[in-house]
Each structure stands twice: as structure tokens, then as C-alpha cells.
Amino acid sequence: MGTVEQLLNAWAATATTEQLESGPSLEDLGGAEAVTAEAHILATGPHLSTLLQALVHMETRSAEETRTALIPAITDGFQQPFRAWVLAEAVEVLCSHPILLDTYGRAAANALLGHGEAALAGKQDPAFAHHAIAGLLQLSLSRHTNHRRLLVLLTEINGSEPADALDRLPMLIGIAHDHYEDAGLLEVLRTLEESEALSPATRNDARYELALATLRAGLRAADRQEVMRLLRSAALRLRSVEDAEQGRLDARAYRLALDAIFAFTDLEDQPTATVRDHLVASARGLDEAVAQRSAWSARMYQPRWLEARGHTEAAWLQLVATLRNAGARLLEPSWLDASKVLTGVLQVYQASRSVYTAAGDSGSLEQLISPPVEAAFIRELGLLNHLEQALEHDPELAQHPDARQLDAKVKARRRALETGSPAEPPGKSAAGQPPWASLLDNPDPVLRRKVLGVIREHERGFALTGNMLLDRQLEQLYAQLSRSPAWVEPERSYFAALLTYFLRFLHIRFDAQADLLGDVTAYLGPPKPGKKLWLEEDLQNDCLQYLGGMLEPGSVQREVIDVASGRTDITYTPEPGMRLVVEVKRHESKWTKAGLEEKYLAQAANYTATGPPFCILLVGDHSNHTKGYTSLEDSVWSTWRARSVTETPRFIVVGVLPIGRPTPSALTKLSAKPGEPHTNQTNPDAEDS
Secondary structure, eight states: OOHHHHHHHHHHHHOOHHHHHHOOOTGGGTOHHHHHHTHHHHHTTTTHHHHHHHHHTOOSTTHHHHHHHTHHHHHHHHHSOSSHHHHHHHHHHHHHOHHHHHHHHHHHHHHHHHHHHHHHTTSSOTHHHHHHHHHHHHHHHTTSSOHHHHHHHHHTOOSOSOHHHHTTHHHHHHHHHHHHOOHHHHHHHHHHHHOTTSOHHHHHHHHHHHHHHHHHHHHHOSSHHHHHHHHHHHHHHHHHHHHHSTTOHHHHHHHHHHHHHHHHHHTTTOOSHHHHHHHHHHHHHHHHHHHHHHHHHTTOOOOGGGHHHHHHHHHHHHHHHHHHHHHHHHTSSOOSSHHHHHHHHHHHHHHHHHHOOOTTOOOHHHHHHHHHHHHHHHHOHHHHHHHHHHHHHOHHHHTOHHHHHHHHHHHHHHHHHHHHOOSSOTTSOSSSSOTTGGGGGOSOHHHHHHHHHHHHHHHHSSOOOSOHHHHHHHHHHHHHHTTSTTOOTTHHHHHHHHHHHHHHHHHHHHTOOTTTTGGGGGGGSOOOTTOSSOOHHHHHHHHHHHHHHHSOTTOEEEOOEEETTEEOSEEEEEETTEEEEEEEEEEOSOOOHHHHHHHHHHHHHHTTTTSOSEEEEEEEEOSOOTTOOOOSGGGEEEEEEOSSSSSOOEEEEEEEEEOSOOOHHHHHHHHHSTTOOOOOSOOTTTTTO
């Protein structure tokens, strides 16, 4: 132990908590000469951060000379750190003090770049990857190194790096994209999301960063419809993050904030208590999520450079609170304390701009939030009178830019309504009732029952089949589909029909005997003599014939070429320009959900490039079924797939059908062999093998 280290231990034994946090001075360590003499040992040992802290406290005239003299030792400390945690502490001290950055920033950046490259290449402890890249990111943001060096390092990640080195990188890649908007970073995040070699938590982190990137893209979109589409896509991604990992309160908070915005925008056309209650419920859920997250993270250390994300979340919280308060008052015909309430309503404009507005933008979020406010003043003359009186008699509100903007927009929309002669102002239907309401007044009870049945089926999205398992699967799938911004008519009805008949096909074939329809369903049983496997075409033919007999004549075709540079297996075209695809694959080994998605999902998603973002993947499981196969309930699931941040996530239903099954007699013979257990029951562990 050197002299300086002995003095450091003595100082630490008597130092106060505040002194321990700020670190010792050079005098506490024996003076500049003593520290300079042992600088290399200190810098390459566990006390690099302590040495940097001591240099901050220098107040003598020779301070600059001492810092300059220690450049070689500090440089060696960053290039040959004692441990990864020592490097992390040193980077934090360095980036907290401009005087240190000016002296050692360039040398530290070179060293951090080397550590990052070595860790990602598997030539150094993987723990260095996160700390090196985090430090390099901070130095890039403070302009002490060229950010392109960081981008080159990050965009060259291809998923083959050591898993431990990639463990905590998605957040850093996301923050880098926040600042530099390099499209290559999004490609890296997609690679990490899809990598089977990484832990589920790391893949989910990448999914979360992609969701935030989609959210930012939506807040920058110029067209209101595009803003809404991207925000709904972001909400879908955030929901998938929640579903994949329990306790993701950050994703839940953002998703609930978006739900509140969607509910507020619904007030324009549906000014009802139901919509208002949805808004209030979303706001309450957001409050609870933020409070719980604050409780969980209390007393946990967070670097200063991550505080910007916390400020953004606070802005969203303020926006939703403002929407909740304004949403309740906009449904009222008039206000008792009009001036106070009007001031609160006008905060909607300000809060919507505080979340995010890029330079030169008019505020994309404001495009969604302003129309419901304006519609309320058009619907209720009492509210409009409050606004006009305030502008005339209240000097403060008369000078309020948002009040003048609201007045101008309301008058412009009223003039448009008068010249266009609509039957009702925004927020009301043409006759105050849906067009089918008169049918329910018909005296014929049979007609009324049929009308009500059609209405219920339309609202539900599918017709009940009487099969509890099938109905439950349909209900779960349509609950997922309803989140998609593309789940609208007529795409909704067409895919609903295709999905319903596809699931019926699976239910009929799952437990059917191979001779159900002769040669058509022979593929369900053992291969023909002389053949090892059934062809993919055999399953495709049966599914094609079944769907062709259920859907509109001529609408179901096979192997349509030149679809997304490929050839689809089964295509449903209910009308020109509307193409829905069933991709059929044969799988010869034991399967897992993740494995099938990794192998086949990309191709299925590509076939939706020029049509609605919904498709079906049918997999013929041609593995060994002598010990049973996975249940039907576990053989059908859905997933979302997006190939870019701005793309509407593709909804893909996956169904696995066991084919090439042994006959009951073959199973009986197998069970007769000594030492081999026999079962013809479903094997619940088959999927996880």
C-alpha cells in the first residue's frame, strides 16, 4: 500500500457523508508531488475516480500544470482500468466536471471506443461494453468527441456479439437515436429484438425503444391521420412490452397516456359520459403507474444524463391531467366560474405542445387535441358565449394567444358548417340516431331479432359458433385486432371471415382421422408406402379446398406470384386490391413458438406489404407424434411484426396442425414394447421440448 492510499484510508475514516460524496483534495492525499509520484498506480488501480475528484478541488495557481502533468497517468487509467465498475465511476466523475472534460475528454473517448470494440468482439470482459458505450454517448452529447464514432460502433452490431455484452445496450441505442436519428440504430434494435441468443429482457428492452421511436415519429408527422396511425402503432408496441415482461411500468405509463389521448379525441365525435369515463380511467391508471414506479425507484441512483427522459414522462403526466380536467368540463353546457374553467381548458393547447415539438413543427399532438376542444364550443352555445365574453371583458384572457387561437378556429369551423349545410355540428350524427335505428321500430319481431343479431355480431366482430374453445379463441384474437389502427371496414369484415373459417378448419382437422375425406385428408396420417414425409402441398390443398368452399366463389386462389417478391400459398381476394394471405409451411422437428416465429414470420409478414396488415401462418407439424402432440388451445396464437418504426405492425395468426400422425394400431404396438411408456393423450410438454 502506497503513501497516498494510506492517507486516503485515514481521510475516509473521519470524513463526513458530504465529504465522501465530493471526494478528497490533493492536500488530503499528501499534496501534488506525492500524488504525481504515485499517479500511475492510482490511475490503473481501483482509485481512478478518486484521483479525478481530487483534481477537481485544486485551487492553487499550479492546478492547470498538475492536471496537465497527470495526462499520461489518467490516459493509462482509462486505457487499462482495474475493473469495469472502476471505469464506470471514472466516466461519471469525468462527465460531471467540464474542467476535467477539457483536459482528459479526448483521451477518455479514444479509450472508451477501444473498450467498446473489444467487448463487443469478445476480446474483453463483456461488462465493459455498457459502461464504455454509455461514457462514449455522454462525451458525444457534450461534443468532446465526434458522435459518428459512436454511431459506427453501434450500427455495426449484428447480434453475433456476446450476449452479456449486448445485455443493457438497447436503452443506450434508443437514447442515441433520440439525439442523432440514425436509421441504422433502428435496424440494430430490430436485430436485438429478434435475436434468439439474447435474454427475453434484453429483447423486450429493444422492443420498448422501438415503441418510443414510433411514438416520436408520430409526434413529428404532419398529417393528423398519420399522427393517429403512428400513435396507435406505438400503443400496440407498448402493450406487447407489457405483455412480455411483468413490471414494465414505463411502458404501461406511456401506453395509458396514449389511451387517454385517444379517449379525448373521441370526444369530438362521441361527446358522451362513456368516453369521458374512459379518459378518467386512463388518467387514473397513469397516476397509479407513475406513483408505483416512483415508489419502486425511490432512493435508486440514476445518472444525470438520463434525467431528460424523466422530464418527458412528467410532461406526459401533466398533459393527461389537463385532458382529464378539460374533458369533464367540455361536456357541460355552461360553467358557473367561466373565467377559471376557461383558463384550465386553454391549458390543453399549452400542455399538448410541452410534450414534444420539433423545430419548425406546429405541434403534431395539438392536431389531435385541439379539434375536440373546438367541437365542444361549437356544440354548446353557452361555452361559446363564455369564450366571447372573456375575450371582450377579461383583459388577461383577451391577450391570451391560445384564447384568440381557439376563438378564430371555432369561428372558422362554424362558418364552414354554415356554408356546407351539414345536418348536425361535429360530435352528433345526422339524425341523432344511427341509420338502422328505425328498423328496431318495425313491428315484425323476426326482423327485429335478425337486426339485433347482425348488430351484435358486428360489434363483437364474429358470429358465435357454439364451440366454446373456438369462440374463446375468436374473442381473444379480435380483442388483439381491435388495437390495430388498420382494423377498419371493409378490411375488418373480410379478415374476420377468413380467420373464422381458418380456425374452423383447424378445429375439424385437429382430431380428425386420416380417412375423413379420403385422399384429401390422408396427410393427417402416416405417409404413403415408399414416402418418408408428406409434402407441404398436401396440407395446402386441403386448406385451399376448405376455404374455397366457404368464402365467395373465385376469391380464394393458390400460389399467386409477384407478391412482395415472392409467391403466396393461399390468397383471399374478396374485392380488387384487397389481398389477404394464408402462408403454409411444413415443419419436421419439435417446435416452440419462438422457433416458428423466428423461422417463418418474416416471410409471412412480407406478404402483407401491399395489402391489409393481417395474415395467417399455417404450420404443418410433421415431427414425431408417437408420444402425443400439443393441444389445440396452445397451437393457436397471435403476434405483431413491424419491419420499420413507421410501419403499422402486422398482425399474424399462427396455427399449428399435427400431420403425419401414427395410427392408433401403431401406437398400440409401440406401447407393447417393454420399457417404453405409451400414451395417446396430448403431451403438454411437446411444445417446450
